[in-house]
Amino acid sequence: MTDxxxxxxxxxxxxxxxxxxxxxxxxxxxxxxALVRALLRSPVTDLTVISYGGPDVGLLAAAGRxxxxxxxxxxxxxxxxxxxxxxxxxxxxxxxxxxxxxMFMWGLHAAAxxxxxxxxxxxxxxxxxRVNPGLRTVTSPYEDGExxxxxxxxxxxxxxxxxxxADRLGNAQYLGPDPYFDDLFCAAADSAYxxxxxxxxxxxxxxxxxxxxxxxxxxxxxxxxxxxxAHFTSxxxxxxxxxxxxxxxxxxxxxxxxxxxxxxxxxxxxxSAVQAWHEEVR
Amino acid sequence: xxSQALVVSRAEYCVIACAEAWRxxxxxxxxxxxxxxxxxxxxxxRTFAPDLLxxxxxxxLVGADGAAEGWLPYRRxxxxxxxxxxxxxxxxxxxxxxGNQNISCIGDWAAPARQLLGVRGAPVNTLNNPVSYWVPRHxxxxxxxxxxxxxxxxxxxxxxxxxxxxxxxRVVSDLAVLDFATPDHRMRLASLHPxxxxxxxxxxxxxxxxxxxxxxxxxxxxxxxxxxxxxVLDPEGRRDGEVRG
Numbered sequence: 001m002t003d004x005x006x007x008x009x010x011x012x013x014x015x016x017x018x019x020x021x022x023x024x025x026x027x028x029x030x031x032x033x034a035l036v037r038a039l040l041r042s043p044v045t046d047l048t049v050i051s052y053g054g055p056d057v058g059l060l061a062a063a064g065r066x067x068x069x070x071x072x073x074x075x076x077x078x079x080x081x082x083x084x085x086x087x088x089x090x091x092x093x094x095x096x097x098x099x100x101x102x103m104f105m106w107g108l109h110a111a112a113x114x115x116x117x118x119x120x121x122x123x124x125x126x127x128x129x130r131v132n133p134g135l136r137t138v139t140s141p142y143e144d145g146e147x148x149x150x151x152x153x154x155x156x157x158x159x160x161x162x163x164x165x166a167d168r169l170g171n172a173q174y175l176g177p178d179p180y181f182d183d184l185f186c187a188a189a190d191s192a193y194x195x196x197x198x199x200x201x202x203x204x205x206x207x208x209x210x211x212x213x214x215x216x217x218x219x220x221x222x223x224x225x226x227x228x229x230a231h232f233t234s235x236x237x238x239x240x241x242x243x244x245x246x247x248x249x250x251x252x253x254x255x256x257x258x259x260x261x262x263x264x265x266x267x268x269x270x271x272s273a274v275q276a277w278h279e280e281v282r
Numbered sequence: 283x284x285s286q287a288l289v290v291s292r293a294e295y296c297v298i299a300c301a302e303a304w305r306x307x308x309x310x311x312x313x314x315x316x317x318x319x320x321x322x323x324x325x326x327x328r329t330f331a332p333d334l335l336x337x338x339x340x341x342x343l344v345g346a347d348g349a350a351e352g353w354l355p356y357r358r359x360x361x362x363x364x365x366x367x368x369x370x371x372x373x374x375x376x377x378x379x380x381g382n383q384n385i386s387c388i389g390d391w392a393a394p395a396r397q398l399l400g401v402r403g404a405p406v407n408t409l410n411n412p413v414s415y416w417v418p419r420h421x422x423x424x425x426x427x428x429x430x431x432x433x434x435x436x437x438x439x440x441x442x443x444x445x446x447x448x449x450x451x452r453v454v455s456d457l458a459v460l461d462f463a464t465p466d467h468r469m470r471l472a473s474l475h476p477x478x479x480x481x482x483x484x485x486x487x488x489x490x491x492x493x494x495x496x497x498x499x500x501x502x503x504x505x506x507x508x509x510x511x512x513x514v515l516d517p518e519g520r521r522d523g524e525v526r527g
Contacts, residue, residue: 073400122406125443177341
């Protein structure tokens with residue numbers, strides 16, 4: 001059996017500028033933040049990012065790494081508007097493919113099923129059609145004759161997701177209330193990298209409730225053990241969102257934030273800087 | 283109960299007006315976005331709409347006492363939307379006379395003056411299940427002749443698109459209840475919250491509203507409803523932080 005464990009640096013070494021990158025999680029929830037931070041330490045840029053956007057999008061946008069964003073929103077959840085996404089949009093820093101949440105989900109399903117599109121009852125009548133002139137419609141061949149939007153497959157070169165547990169083979173488990181769409185991201189990508197809070201040893205899933213084993217090894221290229229690797233987004237039940245730190249992220253000028261927390265050589269230096277900040281403000 | 287307790291605040295009228303949105307909906311998911319709609323949905327569930335489904339705001343369906351009764355992660359939530367067994371009350375940064383709604387950005391979409399949330403689920407919501415709106419500050423900046431980006435689809439565009447399941451039951455603001463019960467589905471003043479005048483609503487609306495001959499007032503809460511709002515659902519009075527007066 002293939003041992004797929006990697007460091008964040010080894011994952012990022014397999015990514016390249018100009019690629020289409022899917023990022024799992026949702027808003028400020030279980031985002032693969034350690035992998036995004038590793039990406040920020042690399043020279044990889046000019047990305048097309050596909051995401052139910054949160055601070056993953058904000059960080060990459062602030063660092064100027066996004067050429068095109070495909071998303072229905074970007075939010076920090078407890079802070080409705082993602083400030084760096086917002087600033088980048090208002091500065092015209094990247095192209096945006098803005099589609100509805102359900103269109104996005106069906107785009108993932110289409111890609112995972114190797115279909116060119118799926119019909120969706122969403123988008124018609126809205127300005128999603130105006131701002132995406134490439135979107136086409138499809139008409140039912142049956143009696144109803146209804147017209148739908150043909151949402152194109154959201155196929156990606158690589159996907160990054162974060163789960164609670166994984167084994168060395170790439171099987172991964174979520175333990176919180178919501179799987180989000182991480183299995184679809186992995187299935188929709190040519191290569192997929194899973195970071196996890198904790199690696200379990202072979203056989204470690206023997207007692208798992210099977211439905212929690214969300215991501216299968218056949219759809220995973222690399223596995224990274226990254227404790228606190230979704231920080232500052234939530235990763236329940238391992239931990240909730242770090243609200244004070246998220247607030248700091250949202251209110252600190254980007255250069256200052258990046259210099260203090262993102263300039264170190266590795267993930268460990270980030271986690272130490274966060275810990276030092278928490279001790280300072282305690 | 284003292285007479286003092288029966289002085290109903292504006293926020294409490296707003297909760298009642300939001301609750302009424304779900305009257306008669308039966309066994310569907312009530313999806314309130316924001317504090318006042320959330321109080322309204324929970325009030326409806328505890329009184330006249332006991333079959334409504336509610337979530338904890340995350341992925342769990344909960345009973346009136348907060349105990350789990352089901353699982354609703356985002357992917358299944360989207361099936362509730364497209365299956366139609368849901369009535370959402372969304373916010374609106376802009377809203378026009380036919381109910382077209384914008385939460386995406388202000389200004390030219392290609393170079394927005396102010397980036398907001400993005401379209402989120404407004405397109406899929408409006409084409410699949412009833413969508414009501416909550417506007418905590420009724421003003422001409424929200425009620426505009428034309429929205430900058432159509433996220434939620436209004437009646438004129440829904441008709442043009444042949445949408446089968448489109449319905450906008452009501453818009454609740456801090457001043458009034460509005461609906462689209464006119465022959466061409468233009469927005470109409472349905473009721474005023476007590477203490478508000480027709481003139482006030484007209485001045486705060488950036489287009490001409492249809493007006494019935496007699497505009498009723500939003501109904502009073504019952505003593506039981508007031509008790510539930512004040513003692514059970516919102517004992518800290520957070521509602522008064524969203525709507526004053």
